[in-house]
Structures are given as C-alpha cells and as structure tokens.
Amino acid sequence: MLIRPRIFVTIIAAVLLSIGVGAQDTNGALTPAQPASMQMVSGDIFRFDYTLEQASRVVLQAISGTAQPTLSVQQRGVEVAAQPNTEGAFTIELDTVLGSGSYIVEVAGANNSSGLVILSVQSQTPLPVTPLTPGVAVAGTLTRDASVAMFEFTQMPESGYLVVDTLLPDRGVAVQIVDMATLIPAAGSSTAILGARFQFAPGDAVYQMQVGSAGIESDTPFNVCWVPVSAANCTSVASPPVVITIVTSEPAPAACTVTPASSGGVNIRQSATTNSIIAGALPTGQNANVMGISPDNAWFNIEFNAVSGWVASAVVTVNGDCSSLPTVQPPAPILPPTPTPLPTNTPVPVPPTPSGPCLFTLTAPTFVYTTTVEQVDFLYDQVQSGELIPNGRTADGNWYRLNYASSWLPAHAIGQTVSRSGNCANLPTVSP
Numbered sequence: 042m043l044i045r046p047r048i049f050v051t052i053i054a055a056v057l058l059s060i061g062v063g064a065q066d067t068n069g070a071l072t073p074a075q076p077a078s079m080q081m082v083s084g085d086i087f088r089f090d091y092t093l094e095q096a097s098r099v100v101l102q103a104i105s106g107t108a109q110p111t112l113s114v115q116q117r118g119v120e121v122a123a124q125p126n127t128e129g130a131f132t133i134e135l136d137t138v139l140g141s142g143s144y145i146v147e148v149a150g151a152n153n154s155s156g157l158v159i160l161s162v163q164s165q166t167p168l169p170v171t172p173l174t175p176g177v178a179v180a181g182t183l184t185r186d187a188s189v190a191m192f193e194f195t196q197m198p199e200s201g202y203l204v205v206d207t208l209l210p211d212r213g214v215a216v217q218i219v220d221m222a223t224l225i226p227a228a229g230s231s232t233a234i235l236g237a238r239f240q241f242a243p244g245d246a247v248y249q250m251q252v253g254s255a256g257i258e259s260d261t262p263f264n265v266c267w268v269p270v271s272a273a274n275c276t277s278v279a280s281p282p283v284v285i286t287i288v289t290s291e292p293a294p295a296a297c298t299v300t301p302a303s304s305g306g307v308n309i310r311q312s313a314t315t316n317s318i319i320a321g322a323l324p325t326g327q328n329a330n331v332m333g334i335s336p337d338n339a340w341f342n343i344e345f346n347a348v349s350g351w352v353a354s355a356v357v358t359v360n361g362d363c364s365s366l367p368t369v370q371p372p373a374p375i376l377p378p379t380p381t382p383l384p385t386n387t388p389v390p391v392p393p394t395p396s397g398p399c400l401f402t403l404t405a406p407t408f409v410y411t412t413t414v415e416q417v418d419f420l421y422d423q424v425q426s427g428e429l430i431p432n433g434r435t436a437d438g439n440w441y442r443l444n445y446a447s448s449w450l451p452a453h454a455i456g457q458t459v460s461r462s463g464n465c466a467n468l469p470t471v472s473p
Contacts, residue, residue: 071146076161080415081108083153089160091144092224095170096191096251100163101135103148106408106423107156107457113147114139117226126151131406134163138189140217140251142224155453157408157415170249173267175201183214183254183261190252192265193221196244200270205252206236207263213237214263215253220246240270297331297363299323299341302356309350310374313340317374319446321348324425328360333369342369346423399465401429401441401450405458409448412473413440421448429459433471442471449473 071077071089079087091114093099101124103110109129114122114137121144122137129152148160173179173194181190194203207213216237217229227248230237241248254261301307301323309321313335323329329345329352340351351371403426410419413435424445431441431450441450455461 067145071160071162073162073165076159078157078159078416079148080156081105081110081148081150081158082155083150085150087148087158087160089146089148091146091162093139093141093144093165094224096138096140096168096189096249098136098138098164098166098168100165101137101146101160102132102163103158103160104132105154105156105158106131106406107154107454108158109151109154110158110160111149111151112160113149115145115147116142129154138168138251138253140191140219141221141249142219142226156457157420173203173265176268176272177266179265181252181263181265183252183263188254190263192250192252194248194250194267196241196246196248197269199243201241202266202268202270202272203239203241203250204237204266204268205230205239205263207261209235209261212261214261215251217251217253219249219251221249222246297359297361297366298328299331299343299352299357299359300328301325302358307352307356309343309345309348309352310340311350311372312374313342313351313371314374315353316376317351318376320350321345321422323352323357327425331359331363331366333367334363335371336368340371341366342371346420348420348422398463399431399461399468400463401431401443401455401459401461403427403429403458404460407450407454407458409443409445409450411448413449415451421446431465431468434465434468435472436470440473441468 067088067090068079069077069089071091077089079085081087101112101114103112109126109131110133111126112124112133112135113120114135121139122135124133124135126133146160148158150158168189168191170191170193171179173192175197179192183190203218205214205216213230213232213235215230215232218227218239219225220227228239232254250265252263252265304325306322306324306327308319309323311317311320323343323345327345329343331341331343332349333342334340334354335342335351339354341354341357343350343352403424406423406425408415408423409421411421412419422445429450430444432444433442434440434452439452441452442448443450450459
C-alpha cells in the first residue's frame with residue numbers, strides 16, 4: 042500500500058476552475074531582458090503581468106536611486122513570494138521558485154519613498170519535470186537544497202485519482218496543480234494536510250504538479266500515485282514505487298563582469314576606440330555586465346546603469362565565466378566635435394571646480410538623465426558619490442542641468458540623495 046488512509050481531500054478540478062478571481066489592472070507585462078521602469082510617488086503601487094510556461098527558479102530585481110522598493114508575487118489574489126525590504130535598501134532581489142502559470146508582480150515603495158524604479162527578471166531557470174505513468178507509484182524526498190519537485194501527467198479515458206502523501210505524522214507537502222493549456226491553477230493543498238487525493242474527470246488535458254516542503258530543515262519523504270479510479274486508491278498497485286532523485290538546476294556559471302583595474306574608474310566609449318565619444322563611466326569598485334567582445338579581443342561590450350558601450354580590456358579586471366563571450370562588431374565611432382581654435386593670445390578658460398557658489402553633494406547614489414524625462418530610456422548614469430555643479434535650471438524649477446556631461450538632475454532628489462549648498466538662486470534658466 043502506497044498511501045495510508047488518514048485525511049484525504051477530494052477536489053474536482055473542473056469545480057475549482059469555475060471559481061472566478063477579480064482581475065486587476067496592470068502596468069504591462071514583465072519579461073526577461075526587458076526591464077520595466079516606473080516613477081514611484083509615495084503610496085503608488087505598480088502591477089505587472091508575469092507568465093511562466095514551466096516551473097522555474099526566478100530572480101527578480103528592483104533598483105532605484107531614491108526609492109526603497111518592495112516586491113510581491115501574487116497568483117489569483119494570493120501572495121506566493123515577497124521581498125518587503127525591511128532594511129530600506131535602494132536595490133533588492135527576490136529569489137523564489139514559481140510553478141507554471143500566470144502571476145502579478147507588485148512593486149511599491151517602503152517608508153513613503155519616491156523615485157524612479159527599474160524592475161527586471163534577472164534570471165529564469167526552468168526546473169526538471171518528472172512524468173507520471175498511470176499505475177506506477179513514485180517516491181521522492183524533499184531536502185533543504187531540493188525543496189521542490191515537479192511532475193507532469195495526462196488525464197486518462199476514465200476518472201483518475203492523483204494521491205499524494207508524506208507518510209509522516211506531523212506534516213504534509215504543499216501541492217499545486219496547473220492546467221498546462223491555460224496555465225491556471227486547477228487544485229492544491231497545503232503542508233497542513235497530511236495526505237491528499239485529487240479526482241479528475243476523463244479527458245486528455247495535461248497537468249503539471251509542484252510538490253514543496255514545509256520549509257524546515259528535516260527531510261520530507263513523499264509518495265505520488267496517478268491511477269484510474271477503478272484501481273482503488275493505489276492499494277492495488279503491485280509494482281514497487283519508482284524512486285526518483287530530485288535534481289535541482291545546476292547553478293549557472295557566474296556571469297561575466299568587469300570592474301576598473303585601478304582607482305579613478307574607466308570611461309565607457311560609444312565604440313571600441315579611444316577616438317570615440319564617451320558614453321558614460323564605470324566607477325571604481327562597480328561591476329558591469331559584459332555582453333560581448335570585439336573581434337580583436339581588445340574591448341569589452343558592456344552595460345552599466347542602462348548605458349551600453351565599450352571599455353578597453355587592458356584597463357579592467359575580469360570576473361565570472363567569460364570563456365564563451367560572443368564576438369560583437371563595434372559600431373562606427375562617433376568622434377568628439379573638434380574644438381574651435383582660440384585666437385592667438387586668448388587665455389585658455391579654466392574649468393570650474395566643485396566649490397560653488399551653488400554646489401550639490403551626493404549623500405547616496407543618484408540617477409541623472411540625458412534630458413528632463415525621468416524614464417529609463419533617458420537614464421544617463423547613477424552617480425555614486427562626490428560633488429556636482431549645476432549650471433542652469435528649467436523655468437519650472439523641476440530640473441537642474443549639471444556640469445557632468447550636461448546631464449539633468451530632478452529637483453526632488455535634493456534633500457533625499459543630494460544636499461545643496463551655496464547660492465543657487467541666480468542660476469540661469471535653460472531649456473533641454
């Protein structure tokens with residue numbers, strides 16, 4: 042006998058599918074490699090649709106310069122994973138296992154914080170799935186390192202029982218069954234249920250089942266059996282259980298990143314030559330993701346703070362697995378404008394020094410933009426520390442133009458991540 046008759050829950054999938062859940066308006070769909078940006082104002086909540094065609098280990102990241110983002114993953118109105126950001130960090134990650142199906146990823150701001158927030162799917166790693174054969178029992182064990190097991194089965198020509206049991210006196214396993222045609226949960230039970238029996242009507246639908254532990258240190262053995270109703274609750278299964286080994290996905294090799302090899306940071310160029318314009322900067326101690334390498338292996342194509350460009354391989358330190366980088370053809374270089382020669386005996390102007398009279402001092406990493414639009418498409422850099430000199434402001438006073446590559450600072454950053462000193466009342470009015 043595979044399952045002891047204790048407490049069973051019989052759930053007909055068709056009944057559960059008929060239970061409606063109120064729809065919520067969302068701000069779009071969240072997909073890997075396509076970050077979503079939002080301008081967070083205190084009290085705002087942003088929601089994004091997120092769909093998984095198969096169970097996966099998912100890492101979500103929210104990053105900001107001024108807001109303290111929180112993350113919540115919900116399915117049919119129930120929270121299944123969360124990162125409440127109790128420490129008030131500007132960058133957070135949520136690492137969780139999600140079954141196949143449709144979810145809502147909710148982003149809010151902790152501590153009434155505001156600012157631009159960028160949400161992305163950092164990784165999405167499918168989990169292995171074990172097919173169930175009618176009449177063949179399966180046994181497995183959930184551990185601390187392998188706390189989820191995935192199964193797939195197809196309806197039979199007659200009604201079938203799916204029976205799950207731990208054979209333990211104090212806990213069961215959490216079960217979630219999803220209809221693979223609709224990616225909608227069809228049935229489930231919690232770890233408080235010691236054993237569960239789900240009954241399915243005849244048909245040919247394909248279902249996926251996620252079995253999870255109670256999140257404790259002890260191993261949790263469990264049994265699964267998918268049999269016709271005529272087989273009498275798995276008691277007539279003559280063959281011994283098929284023992285499976287729950288294999289967690291191998292951790293992906295560490296992504297290839299680079300960091301400046303010396304103090305002072307490095308320039309990010311528009312193309313793979315020092316003759317091209319500077320697109321941004323990679324500060325000392327910061328890592329940038331590497332997208333590829335130039336054909337001569339002398340330059341890395343990187344992305345840092347939404348800036349894509351090139352850094353010379355000779356001035357950076359390589360981290361992670363960079364053995365299989367794709368070769369990327371650099372674009373044609375854009376050359377800096379040729380300065381107009383000064384008349385003979387004209388004094389060379391001295392660049393301003395960070396002394397005022399109007400001076401901004403960074404108290405935390407701060408986003409600056411290429412124009413007066415606070416969206417990720419116009420994000421120029423996230424300045425980590427130091428001082429910036431404003432040389433103008435917009436007529437409405439909402440933006441300051443800086444001496445840093447003529448980038449723009451939103452005025453609401455003052456008092457949050459930037460302190461202001463000196464006389465800033467006489468700044469000229471400028472337009473983007």
